[in-house]
Amino acid sequence: MFGKLTVIKIFCEDLDTMAAFYRDRLGLKVREEYPGVSVVFDTGHDGELIIQKGDHPNAIAFTEVDIPDAHKALSDLGPTGIIPHKTGERFEITDPEGNQLIFVNA
Numbered sequence: 001m002f003g004k005l006t007v008i009k010i011f012c013e014d015l016d017t018m019a020a021f022y023r024d025r026l027g028l029k030v031r032e033e034y035p036g037v038s039v040v041f042d043t044g045h046d047g048e049l050i051i052q053k054g055d056h057p058n059a060i061a062f063t064e065v066d067i068p069d070a071h072k073a074l075s076d077l078g079p080t081g082i083i084p085h086k087t088g089e090r091f092e093i094t095d096p097e098g099n100q101l102i103f104v105n106a
Contacts, residue, residue: 009061009100010058062102067103088105
């Protein structure tokens with residue numbers, strides 16, 4: 001396993017309706033809010049669910065990853081280069097359906 005799966009990003013057309021669903025119906029607490037752009041929910045155990053306006057592929061993020069080892073192990077999948085992240089370093093790959101997988105060392 002490449003770290004912990006801790007972040008899920010879902011793209012949507014109606015941000016307000018989606019945010020209300022996860023906040024009001026499922027009881028997730030809002031961690032951060034960017035009006036008209038995205039809402040970040042606390043899922044517990046240091047996890048996040050990000051609801052973002054748009055139609056991009058969905059994304060998931062693994063944290064606490066050994067970046068050099070994971071990058072090498074996934075090299076056949078065409079990972080992006082290793083770049084800075086707000087808490088360390090990161091790189092990305094896509095799954096067979098085009099969804100984004102992000103690997104972060106923090």
